[in-house]
Amino acid sequence: MTTTSPTPLLDIRGVQHSYGEVVALRDVSLSIADREFFALLGPSGCGKTTLLRSIAGFETPRQGTILLDGQDLTALPAHRRPVNMMFQSYALFPHMSVEKNVAYGLEAEGVGKAEIRRRVGETLEIVGLAAFAQRRPAKLSGGQRQRVALARAIIKRPRVLLLDEPLSALDRKVRAEMQLELKRMQHEAGMTFVVVTHDQEEAMSMADRVAVLNRGGIEQLDTPVGLYSRPATRFVASFIGSANLLDGSATGGPAGGASSVDVPGVAVFPATHSFAERESVTLVARPEDVHIVAPDAAPLQGVVVDTFFLGGSSTVSVEVAGLAKPISCTVHAANVATRGERVGLRFDAARVVVVANPVEAPAPAAAA
Amino acid sequence: MATQSPTPGVVPRGARRGWAALPFLTPGTLVLALFVAVPLLLVTSYAFFERGRFGGVVYTFTLDNFVRLADPLYLNVIATSIGTALIVTVLAVALGYPTALVIVRLPPKWRTIALIAVLLPFWTNFLIRTYAWILLLNNAGWINQGLQAVGIIDEPLKMLYTQPAVIIGLLYMYLPLMVLPLYSSLSSQDAQLTEAATNLGSNPFRVFRTITLPLSVPGLLTGCVFVFVPAMSNFVIPELLGGGKTVLIGNLIRDQFLKARDWPFGAALALVLTILLIALIFAQQSASRRVIEGPRERKVKRDA
Known part of the structure; x- marks a missing residue:
C-alpha cells in the first residue's frame, strides 16, 4: 500500500x-x-x-x-x-x-x-x-x-x-x-x-x-x-432532494440592513446572503425547514391542497397565492392539517439558503 | 414457455392446434413442396433406377449407380471438387475477413459505400464477369501484356485454362458471400465488449484474438458454407476459365444429364453432393451453437 x-x-x-x-x-x-x-x-x-x-x-x-x-x-x-x-x-x-x-x-x-x-x-x-x-x-x-x-x-x-x-x-x-x-x-x-x-x-x-x-x-x-x-446553485438545489424554490430579488445584504429575499407578490423572507441589492436570487427551503403555524401569526398563508402520509412523517402541500407551485413541508405527525384547511407557514430563516438565479441560461462560452 | 392467454381458461377456437395459422402457412408450404420437396424426391428416386437408352429413366430398381461412384475416376472428381472448394473457401476467409473488419470500422457513411462496392460485382451479369476474367488472364490478356511491357516476363504466362484460373474465378464470384455474413456478425458485436477487454489490459491484438474473433465464428462458418457449397457445385467457371480440363462434380452432373444422357447416375451424383452439403450445414450449425452457448454445462461439485 x-x-x-x-x-x-x-x-x-x-x-x-x-x-x-x-x-x-x-x-x-x-x-x-x-x-x-x-x-x-x-x-x-x-x-x-x-x-x-x-x-x-x-x-x-x-x-x-x-x-x-x-x-x-x-x-x-x-x-x-x-x-x-x-x-x-x-x-x-x-x-x-x-x-x-x-x-x-x-x-x-x-x-x-x-x-x-x-x-x-x-x-x-x-x-x-x-x-x-x-x-x-x-x-x-x-x-x-x-x-x-x-x-x-x-x-x-x-x-x-x-x-x-x-x-x-x-x-x-x-x-x-x-x-x-x-x-x-x-x-x-x-x-x-x-x-x-x-x-x-x-x-x-x-x-x-x-x-x-x-x-x-x-x-x-x-x-x-x-x-x-448548502446548495451552491439553483440547479443543485432543484436536482438534489426536494426543495421549495422561490424566485425573487435580494434586499439588504452586505450593503447594510437585515438581509432578506423579496419574493414579489408573496412576502419578504429574512435570509442570510451576500448578494447585491436587487440581484435576482432564489430562496431554497427544504420541506423540513418549513413549519406549519397558526394562520394569523404567520408571514405566509395558504390552503392545504394535499397531504401524503409517509409513515414517520407527512408531506403537506400548501397552495400560496402568488406562487405557481404549492409549498411542500414535512411534518412529523400524522394529522397536523387537513385538506382545504387554511394554515400559516414559517420558514426557518437560519436554514434556508439563497442562491443566484441567472435570468437567462448562461452563455455556453462562460467558464464554469 | 407456455404463453399466457389473456383470459385464463378460455382458449380461442382453433388456437390449440395452430389451425388458425394454416392460411398464412399455405403459400410458404406450397413453395417449399413444389420447388424443394418434389425435385428432391424426383432426383432421389432417379438415383435408384436404370438409365433409359435415350435419356430418362427405366423404372427398374438398381443400386448400380452408387456402385459406379466407387470408380477411382469419379472419386477423383469428388476429391478435386472438395479440394478446389476448400482452397476457394480458405482464400475467401483470408481476403474476406480483413475486408469485413475494415468495413465495420469505417464511419457509417463510408460503410454503406464499401458494402455496395462489395456487392456491385454480384449485380452484374455472371457471364460478363467471367468473360472479363478471360480478357485479363489469357495469353494476350491485360495481365500478360502489362507484365511483358514492364519487362518482368518475356513469354506470356499460361494463366487461363489452369486450375488457379478456376480458383480465381470462383473466389471472385463468391467472395461477397463471405464478406456479408462476416460483416453482419462483426457489426452486431457489442462495442463495449472490446472496450471491456481493453480496459482489462488487452492490447488490440489480444482483444481481436480473444473477443472479436471467437464471437465472429458463427458468421465465419456461415460465410464458409455460403462459399464452399456453390464453389463445389459450380460448373460454368471450370468450363470457361478452366477450359473444361478441370472437371468438378458440377460439370460431371451436368454432363451426365445433358451429354451422357445418364440421368440415374447424374441423380446419384447429385444426391451424394446434396447429402454432403447438408451434413456440412449441420456441422456448421452445431459448431456455431457451441461457440455461443458453450459446452454443455458441467455439474460443479462443491461441498460446504
Missing part, C-alpha cells in the same frame, strides 16, 4: 471535450483522494460519462490532463491504464464462463495459472458467486451478472475503479442491497471508487463526495450533506 500522500490520487485538470459541435465537458477540474468513494452526478447528457470514459481512455479530451499519482494518464493507451471499469451493460464476454470472465484481466497481464486460479476463487468468494464459476453469463440473473462484472473489475486491484451507472439495470430491491454491498466492498478492498450516476439518491447514499455536473461543467463539489444543506 502506498503511503497517504498530500497530493490527490486522481487529479483532473482543465479537461475539455466536444463531439463535433456539441460541447461535452467544459474546463472540468477536480481531485479525488485515495480510498475515496466519489460520485459524478448529473442528468443525462451532462458529461459525466464522457469524463469517466476519458479517465478510462476511451475518449481523448481535447484539452486538459488527467493525473493518477502524478502520472499523466492521457499519454497512456487505454489498455495500459491502471484503472478498471464496470460497464453499465456489464459487457460480460458471452462466450466465456464466469470464471474465464473474471480471470480475463489477469491473463492479459500474464499472471501464472496457479495464481490466477487462486485469485479468481477468492474474488468469486467475495462477490458470492463461487458456485457459479462454470456458468455462462446468459444463464445468470441481473444481480449475478452485476457481481461478475464487479469481480472482473476488482480482480486486478486497480488504483481506481470506475463504475458507470452500476445499479441502473437492477430492480429496486436488489439495488438497495447492492448499494450497501458496493460501499462495504470499497471499504474492505481499500480501493478508490468513481461512480457515475443520474440517480441522486444513489450518489447521496454511497459517496463520500459528489460532483454535480450540468451541461458539461461542475455545478458543485461537496459531501452529500453539504450538497443538500
